Amino acid sequence: MTTPSRRRLMRDFKKLQDDPPAGVSGAPTEESIMHWEAVIFGPQDTPFEDGTFKLTLEFTEEYPNKPPTVKFVSKMFHPNVYADGSICLDILQNQWSPTYDVAAILTSIQSLLDEPNPNSPANSLAAQLYQENRREYEKRVHAIVEQSWMSFAEEEKELRSTSLAKMHLRRAKTMVRLELMVPTWTNKKSIG
Known part of the structure; x- marks a missing residue:
């Protein structure tokens, strides 16, 4: 069943594919158009530069309202x-505002990385360091940037090993099928 929110999300996805904003990417998961996974790349010339940060977006049927x-x-x-x-x-x-789409959400979050609002803190330590000890703040940000690389490297390794395992499983299944067929061919040749 296609609802207004699902149609809107399909348009948002098409727009992201046709005209992707720099440094952000997102797509619905295979399970549901209402659940998205996204990546934001750290903006250049910021402590977040070179970071690769994953997000999830959960939509309800009330989207875009x-x-x-x-x-x-x-x-x-x-x-x-x-x-x-x-x-x-x-x-x-x-x-x-209902005028915001997924691209606007992701680019706004990317901008927030560079321009935090320490007056509305969700992480009081980060806000305090940002205002009072920028060097320590940036040191901690650089540490999470490095962690973002490591998590992607681990996932890529896991994906490769999973793909390799699937390939070996396909080969094994093919070999079993062939072995099951060999007696049939052998019997047919000896009969004929």
Whole structure:
């Protein structure tokens, strides 16, 4: 059943594919168009540069009238990101408008990485360090940037090993099929 929210999400996805904003990517999961996975690349010339940060977006049937629930899956050290990955961003709360689409959400979050709002902190330590000890703040951000590389490297390794296992399983199944067929061919040849 196609609902207005699902049609809108299909349009959002098409727009992201046809005209992708720099440094962000997102797509619905195979299970549901209402559940998206996204990646934001750390903006250049910021402490987040070179980071690769994963997020999830959960939509309800009230979208676009209500914002999605957006969370970082990747570990994040930022004044406006809670420990559970939830994001304190006005457009995801009281400043939401149905005109915002997935591309606007992701680019707004990417901008937030560079321009945090320490006056509305979700992480008080990050906000305090951002205001009072920028060197320590950036040191901690660099650590999570490195962690973002490691998590992607681990996932790629797991994906490769899973793909390799699937390939070996396919080969094994093919060999079993061939072995099961050989007696049939042998019997037919000896009969004929």
